[in-house]
Amino acid sequence: MVSSLRPVSRALISVSDKDGIVDFATALAEKNIELVSTGGTAETLSKAGLTVRDVSELTGYPDMMDGRVKTLHPGVHGGLLAIRDNETHQAAMTEHNIQPIDMLVVNLYPFEKTLAAGGDFDKCIENIDIGGPAMIRAAAKNHGDVAVIVDNQDFTAVLEALAEHDGKLTGSLRKSLAQKAYARTAAYDAAISNWFADQLDTSTEPDYRSLGGRLKQSLRYGENPHQNAGFYVGGPKRFGVATAEQIQGKELSFNNINDTNAAFELVAEMDADIAACAIIKHANPCGVATAASMLEAFANALKCDPVSAFGGIIALNKTLDAETATEVTNIFTEVIIAPDADEEARAIIGEKKNLRLLLTGGMPDPAEAGLDVRTVSGGLLVQNRDNGRISRDMLQVVTKRQPDERELEDMLFAFRVAKHVKSNAIVYAKNGATVGIGAGQMSRIDSARIAASKSEDAAKAAAEDEALAKGSVVASDAFFPFADGLISAAQAGVTAVIQPGGSIRDDEVIAAADEAGLAMVVTNMRHFKH
Template sequence: MAVSANAFPAPDRVKVRRALLSVSDKTGLAELARALAGMGVELVSTGGTRKALEAEGLAVRDVAELTGFPEIMDGRVKTLHPGVHGGLLGVRADPAHAAAMEAHGIAGIDLLVVTLYPFEATVASGADYASSVENIDIGGPAMIRAAAKNHAYLTVATDPADYAEILAALTEGEGETSLSLRQKLAARAFARTAAYDSAIASWFAGEVGNMAPEKVSFAGTLAETLRYGENPHQSAGFYRHGAARPGVATARQVQGKALSYNNINDTDAAFELVSEFDPARTAAVAIIKHANPCGVAEGVNLADAYRAALACDPVSAFGGIVALNRTLDAEAAREIVEVFTEVIIAPDASAEAIEIVAAKKNLRLLLTGGLPDPRAPGKTVKSVAGGLLVQSRDNGVVDDLELTVVTKRAPTAAEMDDLRFAFRVAKHVKSNAIVYAKDLASVGIGAGQMSRIDSSRIAARKAEDAARAMATERSGAEVAAGLAAGHAIVPLTHGSVVASDAFFPFADGLISAIEAGATAVIQPGGSMRDAEVIAAADAHGVAMVFTGMRHFRH
């Protein structure tokens, strides 16, 4: 029968007389053990940990002395014994528990220090199935949970980061720990075992091909407590999760203010988009605002790509995120810092480029060491009221698709290059998405509208605005006079191609794109009215290709 929580109230202060140490991660172990020994704490340990401590000249009792049973099965069985778990779970104030401990020679344990087998790191390293299974810790989680449950009497540490806090408390408390500290450490301990079990369960589900397991859990490690969420009245934290996919979660921040919730969200969107462009083939730049691209371009170098991306929508680019697929160089850095920018993210940066960016002290510079693989599998998670939506990530890449020409006219080679470019970008635009492109640069983007024709019209209008701004900047009063005389500005979409993330349900969206100047179209196809849309393209001499893959993004 479980002991009533009210029957034996937890003491505020508990003296640490005996510590059991069993760690996989030996970081800080010797310093911790030496300090504990100096306080008169008896050290008890298991195989590898005991040897490491004895090598430091410390006196350590083998756990077998507590259990009266040797380690067996290559160390798989060593702490799973009443001699250990009785010492962890015994309620010291309960006379029955105390009598049982005395009758069976069970020594109480006051401090448990356990770091688990490195299962997550083993899987992340690409280890085989057998090695991964062998790194599933059994005794460690059992001890941690026991100690955390009995935190009224035990202090538990599961991470070397806990050691300094515990030693400081013991020093200040003359060898005793407070209930508040034990509660805090117990909460961390349960979170650690929960995350560990979550990692194992997720990996196992993948190994057996179960993409929708009956029960699912996700775990992360707090990277930073954020000032607030999307809005100041919302609290937020930034957590790292799963394998190390290069990106904002793994990046090194070279300089700049702390990242906000919105910065992180937008920077992730920018870097995932630019990773679609192979740096061995081309330089590419993406400028993002509110998780949507406002300009994307390829170029012979990053500076050229940035200028072309900026030209698409220079107004929206103000205060945006800039992502690059190659090492940031000085020429590109000089261009970027001319416009107010929140974040630059790149695989790396030259020393000169870092010095240039440093002149803008609030500008965040993130270096990731690499690009995420757009083809890599993975999962995305979204919360809904009372549940979670979980799906595999959209790792479809246009270069892997078989494009089908469905119109009388086939695209030219240049149009086909632009069509592939536009479809890459459309994958990363909020639906309904329309992307106009020309010469491997976006020239108009329509995002997140309730109808596809609205996205098409908005993209065309923004392209016209950009053309007007570009012409005015180049010619000043002369252009202004021409506009006053009724001379039309040629929109950037004239002679472009257009991509749609999903099929055109009616021909009107296509007609709108043709009226904006598009000469070729790429779309998934699959509408009941495909024939009507194809006929409209043929009637205007426009080339169209189907991809067979949709890229909705909500």
């Protein structure tokens, strides 16, 4: 049972992030709260003119072993863990001259920042905090008597509470701070354990898998209005929604974030030396294109499915320029995400007050390792991110006809897009742009038919005489289990096919391709996306 008001007479402060710490400690001192500190924090506070006791006065031991051992002592942990209303605890404190610590202020060694900055193994190891988490857990366990602060953003709330209650803190505040403290150490340990797992030369999954993150944004609701939701950021730095600065527009929703991430990861698949644009709706692309200019890439992506693009997400792999910004604002768009935007483009987008503009500062590496995590009832499914990439030298021609240069380029492009389309995925592409996409169907032939139908609709919208799929290539995210899906694509007018292969009916599918005069290559790599 958490006691109600408890006075604060002594605070132990040991922080790596010293932002705001002098002002906070000064406010504590003005309330006659004794300050105890360690190492660099004590030096910072002393230089600011504050009276600070060194923690060695509590322990009787100096800071040793390059700072690895300074707070791991009964003089510290006894002061944090002693229950004030417990006579036995109080007797032990008196017998061993242990002084109570009523407030602990600790933020941990910057392991996550060191990892994100590319620190080597030894540097990461040295930035693993030991004494900090031990003190935090002790103080949080004894939150009935002790307040623990692990986030500098809580300084204001704590000072306001002390002022309101004449130097005391409420039980509800201490309990809230304790919850955050345990969550912080959990996220910290998760980052360390997952990093360690990556260092091991093994293909087996660890027996325990921890995941953690920090709230970046509270969301109005989840996928639906009756669901609560929040956006948490954690793990190694990866350019995208997590690193993005929202320049303008309405607050992002759960679905916005999910779709925007899908869009940005897709354009990251494209070669960095060419402009790429993806338009996403419900986590599936309705148009993707590469071109010499961003304006052309956007126009070609939009052409694939201009109806579905309404209210979609637009992702770019290069700086948003004024010409492209002008065209984008001609259609209703929820979010634009790009690594950057020039000043003129920002001004143009700024005229659409509700349009969200996210600038990430860079592009994610599609080949980079990472984790893909999904929840199931009572557990988590964890796998490596699908960072498999197909290059031209990996393609195996299995038909009588060899693909030409244009077909090869379009097949590689289409297969990269198919990797980001919900299974069963069929993608028609021509001249570096999608011209028909079929996604998420129970049957692959249905996806092929939908993609062909989309290409016909797009042709009508563009006032062209024949379906855009005529003369295109087709990519399938997995093998054709029967020849019917390939035959449907041939009827749509494709000239070449790229697919993983591996079906027991591969010979039947290859024969159908030969009969239709198609070139077909297999990749021996599947890209299911469920």
